[in-house]
Amino acid sequence: MNIRESLESDKEGIRKVHQNAFSQAEGETASQLAIDLLEDRAALPFLSLVAEQDNEIIGNIIFSSASITGAEGVSAYILSPLAVLKFAQSKGLGTQLINQGLEVLKDRGGKIVLVYGDPNYYIRTGFKAGHKLKPPQKLSYPEEAWMAQELVGGILANTQGIVQCASSLNSPEQW
Numbered sequence: 001m002n003i004r005e006s007l008e009s010d011k012e013g014i015r016k017v018h019q020n021a022f023s024q025a026e027g028e029t030a031s032q033l034a035i036d037l038l039e040d041r042a043a044l045p046f047l048s049l050v051a052e053q054d055n056e057i058i059g060n061i062i063f064s065s066a067s068i069t070g071a072e073g074v075s076a077y078i079l080s081p082l083a084v085l086k087f088a089q090s091k092g093l094g095t096q097l098i099n100q101g102l103e104v105l106k107d108r109g110g111k112i113v114l115v116y117g118d119p120n121y122y123i124r125t126g127f128k129a130g131h132k133l134k135p136p137q138k139l140s141y142p143e144e145a146w147m148a149q150e151l152v153g154g155i156l157a158n159t160q161g162i163v164q165c166a167s168s169l170n171s172p173e174q175w
């Protein structure tokens, strides 16, 4: 298994991963979101990693660029979507994709990474609620699902504002 940045030619494989991993309706939304983000100039600079095994894409994670109104100089990213093919789940791949992504973003000067998802899963890779960054849309899940992680020590305590995400991620049904 190899983790690398995705290429233009990986789009079909990426779509399939999200369709397979999520339930049917969610799969359509998540796979479309992944493709839209890869084509969204407002998401740049994004980081899209794929896990590949025997020439098949078995996992994908996308971190798209976000800005913070009130903290304009702080480089931030939103993690979404993340999926691993059903047969490859629970073997640590999701965790590897997250950790590798965080390392690359840190090397590229990223300061904060946000995620809106299941706290029971994301807490394992260092995401926490209770920060001072407001989401781009009204949340349909409890606030604990809106988590952040700092890539530079102390930055979350000193940063507040409203997160503005790429347009593909900015529709109320994503939140």
Ligand SMILES: CC(C)(COP(=O)(O)OP(=O)(O)OC[C@H]1O[C@@H](n2cnc3c(N)ncnc32)[C@H](O)[C@@H]1OP(=O)(O)O)[C@@H](O)C(=O)NCCC(=O)NCCS
Binding pocket: 021, 022, 082, 083, 084, 085, 088, 089, 090, 091, 092, 093, 094, 095, 096, 116, 117, 118, 120, 121
């Ligand atoms: C979530 C997902 C990416 C995790 O990938 P993975 O490769 O299976 O993750 P890991 O192997 O690193 O971790 C697996 C562990 O996370 C747990 N887990 C998976 N989803 C979870 C969730 N939503 N809440 C809590 N725990 C979760 C598994 O039960 C497993 O626990 P175990 O280690 O005690 O067996 C994968 O399950 C998936 O694609 N799910 C469908 C899409 C999805 O929900 N994406 C995330 C949106 S927030």
